[in-house]
Amino acid sequence: MYGLLLATxxxxxxxxxxxxxAAVAICVFMVIVVMTVMTGLVSDFKAKNHQWIxxxxxxxxxxxGFDGYGQFTEILKRTDFVRSAAAVVNGYxxxxxxxxxxxxxxxxxxxxxxxxxxxxxxxxxxxxxxxACADAFQPLxxxxxxxxxxxIDKVLPRNEYGRYTHAVAPxxxxxxxxxxxxxxxxxxxxxxLDVVISKVFHYSDDFHSGLAKVDGSxxxxxxxxxxxxxxxxxxxxRASAIHVSFERNIGxxxxxxxxxxxxKLFKSTKTSDLLDRVRVESWKGYxxxxxxxxxxxxxxxxxxxxxxxxxxxxxVFVIFYMxxxxxxxxxxxxxxxxxxxAEIMRLFLGFALIVGGCGSAAGVVSAAVFLAKINxxxxxxxxxxxxxxxxxxxxxxxEIPNDMxxxxxxxxxxxxxxxxxxxxxLPSWWAAGSDPVKSLRTSSL
Amino acid sequence: xxxxxxxxDQNILIRANGLYKSYRMGLAxxxxxxxxxxxxxxxxxVAVVGASxxxxxxxxxxxxxxxxxxxxxxxxxxxDLDRISATELNRFRNRTVGFVxxxxxxxxxxxxxxxxxxxxxxxxxxVRWLLGASGAKxxxxxxxxxxxxxxxxxxxxxxxSGGERQRVAIGRALMNEPKLLLxxxxxxxxxxxxxNGILNTLEDLSRAGQTIVMVTHNxxxxxxxxxxxxxxxxRLE
Numbered sequence: 001m002y003g004l005l006l007a008t009x010x011x012x013x014x015x016x017x018x019x020x021x022a023a024v025a026i027c028v029f030m031v032i033v034v035m036t037v038m039t040g041l042v043s044d045f046k047a048k049n050h051q052w053i054x055x056x057x058x059x060x061x062x063x064x065g066f067d068g069y070g071q072f073t074e075i076l077k078r079t080d081f082v083r084s085a086a087a088v089v090n091g092y093x094x095x096x097x098x099x100x101x102x103x104x105x106x107x108x109x110x111x112x113x114x115x116x117x118x119x120x121x122x123x124x125x126x127x128x129x130x131x132a133c134a135d136a137f138q139p140l141x142x143x144x145x146x147x148x149x150x151x152i153d154k155v156l157p158r159n160e161y162g163r164y165t166h167a168v169a170p171x172x173x174x175x176x177x178x179x180x181x182x183x184x185x186x187x188x189x190x191x192x193l194d195v196v197i198s199k200v201f202h203y204s205d206d207f208h209s210g211l212a213k214v215d216g217s218x219x220x221x222x223x224x225x226x227x228x229x230x231x232x233x234x235x236x237x238r239a240s241a242i243h244v245s246f247e248r249n250i251g252x253x254x255x256x257x258x259x260x261x262x263x264k265l266f267k268s269t270k271t272s273d274l275l276d277r278v279r280v281e282s283w284k285g286y287x288x289x290x291x292x293x294x295x296x297x298x299x300x301x302x303x304x305x306x307x308x309x310x311x312x313x314x315x316v317f318v319i320f321y322m323x324x325x326x327x328x329x330x331x332x333x334x335x336x337x338x339x340x341x342a343e344i345m346r347l348f349l350g351f352a353l354i355v356g357g358c359g360s361a362a363g364v365v366s367a368a369v370f371l372a373k374i375n376x377x378x379x380x381x382x383x384x385x386x387x388x389x390x391x392x393x394x395x396x397x398x399e400i401p402n403d404m405x406x407x408x409x410x411x412x413x414x415x416x417x418x419x420x421x422x423x424x425x426l427p428s429w430w431a432a433g434s435d436p437v438k439s440l441r442t443s444s445l
Numbered sequence: 446x447x448x449x450x451x452x453x454d455q456n457i458l459i460r461a462n463g464l465y466k467s468y469r470m471g472l473a474x475x476x477x478x479x480x481x482x483x484x485x486x487x488x489x490x491v492a493v494v495g496a497s498x499x500x501x502x503x504x505x506x507x508x509x510x511x512x513x514x515x516x517x518x519x520x521x522x523x524x525d526l527d528r529i530s531a532t533e534l535n536r537f538r539n540r541t542v543g544f545v546x547x548x549x550x551x552x553x554x555x556x557x558x559x560x561x562x563x564x565x566x567x568x569x570x571x572v573r574w575l576l577g578a579s580g581a582k583x584x585x586x587x588x589x590x591x592x593x594x595x596x597x598x599x600x601x602x603x604x605x606s607g608g609e610r611q612r613v614a615i616g617r618a619l620m621n622e623p624k625l626l627l628x629x630x631x632x633x634x635x636x637x638x639x640x641n642g643i644l645n646t647l648e649d650l651s652r653a654g655q656t657i658v659m660v661t662h663n664x665x666x667x668x669x670x671x672x673x674x675x676x677x678x679x680r681l682e
Contacts, residue, residue, distance in 0.1 A: 002566035004571065009554035436511050
């Protein structure tokens with residue numbers, strides 16, 4: 001009983017305790033803010049990749065693609081766990097601008113917009129065809145022209161606040177795409193002066209995926225157009241991948257396992273060598289190369305937080321050591337009225353928990369307020385001092401993520417309490433083990 | 446018919462037999478108690494007189510089970526303190542003895558009332574305290590009233606005079622109605638008039654049947670006790 005009372009009084013009457021609370025609060029604040037922002041960025045990045053790819057991908061690393069994709073897509077669509085599937089052709093092309101000799105390399109994606117919009121968020125990323133994804137390749141100013149959907153960073157500048165400004169009506173841009181068509185065996189499909197196929201496409205829309213690489217260097221055209229440009233139209237027609245989305249109640253791994261089984265069966269009925277290198281992966285596996293570095297950064301961030309935790313433990317240790325050094329007389333007095341060693345230890349550990357609890361509460365509240373205002377604060381800093389955490393003209397970040405989750409708060413608070421206990425345990429142990437006679441004599445001097 | 450020898454034994458509250466205690470001071474080993482024997486009867490007010498450093502406080506700490514002798518034994522009501530567990534020793538210090546220190550040793554963070562209540566709080570869990578706090582508070586308020594501190598219950602120790610602090614310490618020592626009160630130079634830090642008031646209080650307690658062992662270096666203070674023993678060269682004379 002007295003432990004609770006005394007721990008509370010120690011807390012309220014020792015200025016040193018406020019220093020410990022401040023140390024814990026600063027650490028909690030810092031960790032919550034950085035974790036929220038970084039976790040938000042990582043989650044956002046993963047979500048954008050997922051939305052752009054679908055749940056599962058049947059793909060080949062070969063540039064010549066694989067045949068039988070149409071048949072397998074139909075098989076997938078007939079199952080009860082696949083919601084939709086879309087074949088995709090991808091390759092590289094030289095992009096030329098009308099009236100200019102300038103060219104640059106782009107990634108060409110050939111899709112059937114209807115099915116592709118069912119599998120991915122492509123439709124939502126469009127600007128002029130948001131409500132009519134199936135017509136994405138029809139320029140609004142002349143629907144019979146061959147259209148293309150261009151990554152937004154190719155056609156619009158990003159302002160300092162990370163926003164794009166579209167014209168009311170789509171501009172009449174024309175692009176020339178030039179490709180080297182390949183045969184199924186990987187040889188150039190054409191010889192002589194016709195080795196390259198070029199075709200003019202008209203800007204029908206742009207897309208904003210939020211993925212810097214995709215928005216900056218990808219052009220979408222109709223599946224059949226892409227096959228023709230890349231030489232994948234020659235019978236049997238080939239595709240680079242099939243993107244699959246599952247029904248809502250289907251788990252990612254279970255769905256992918258189902259597709260894998262179907263592919264195995266399908267492949268056993270075929271003799272094409274191109275099918276040998278086809279892989280069935282979840283979106284996580286397919287994006288491993290881009291997600292892994294981000295996750296690595298997250299792991300490094302956690303390692304930094306562990307160091308911050310160790311510093312907190314050390315700060316609490318020093319403060320408690322000093323506090324307990326000033327309380328030797330009380331320890332002797334408490335022992336003289338019958339308090340046992342365990343109770344002395346509990347008293348100081350209780351004190352540590354109060355410090356940890358108050359520090360955590362202060363840290364969480366200040367972090368919540370700071371995160372709620374972080375974007376306004378950054379805008380104010382930019383307007384006034386020209387400072388931006390991430391230059392929006394460079395980074396594909398709209399707003400700084402500030403969604404503080406209960407899980408993050410729970411983990412950080414638990415870690416803060418554990419750090420306080422860890423920092424206080426040794427001084428408390430010493431206090432509990434101290435000789436009451438010595439304590440009383442020392443304080444009498 | 447009772448045997449006379451057994452009657453005498455039952456009347457002895459605490460007995461120290463052949464106590465030895467030494468301390469290490471730097472490289473030297475200093476023996477403060479060298480085979481000390483002491484018996485205190487129920488209701489007795491014993492003053493242990495001795496020069497500074499003679500081992501008076503050490504004796505008191507050993508009698509109150511705050512310290513252990515190197516050799517020898519202490520028995521309370523015939524029970525050897527060496528043979529009881531640490532938990533029982535804590536209970537012994539909480540319920541059976543009450544300490545009064547020269548420097549009061551009050552807890553600055555607690556009020557006067559809470560300081561007096563401290564032994565009662567130590568002996569009870571939170572639930573038991575919530576159930577029986579009113580009784581303990583009533584007892585503490587009665588003690589403060591008897592000690593002339595009724596109006597000081599909500600004050601902090603640093604707001605009191607030396608004499609008042611020592612009376613609070615006496616109140617704390619008496620809170621759990623201990624059988625033995627151990628006072629270590631209770632007037633050592635007070636002026637004559639204030640010290641006299643404290644001694645009057647101890648005399649009143651003794652008259653009410655409280656067993657008291659008081660150590661002091663002051664012969665005049667010792668004269669207020671019913672029995673005086675002198676500690677010299679580690680033994681009682």
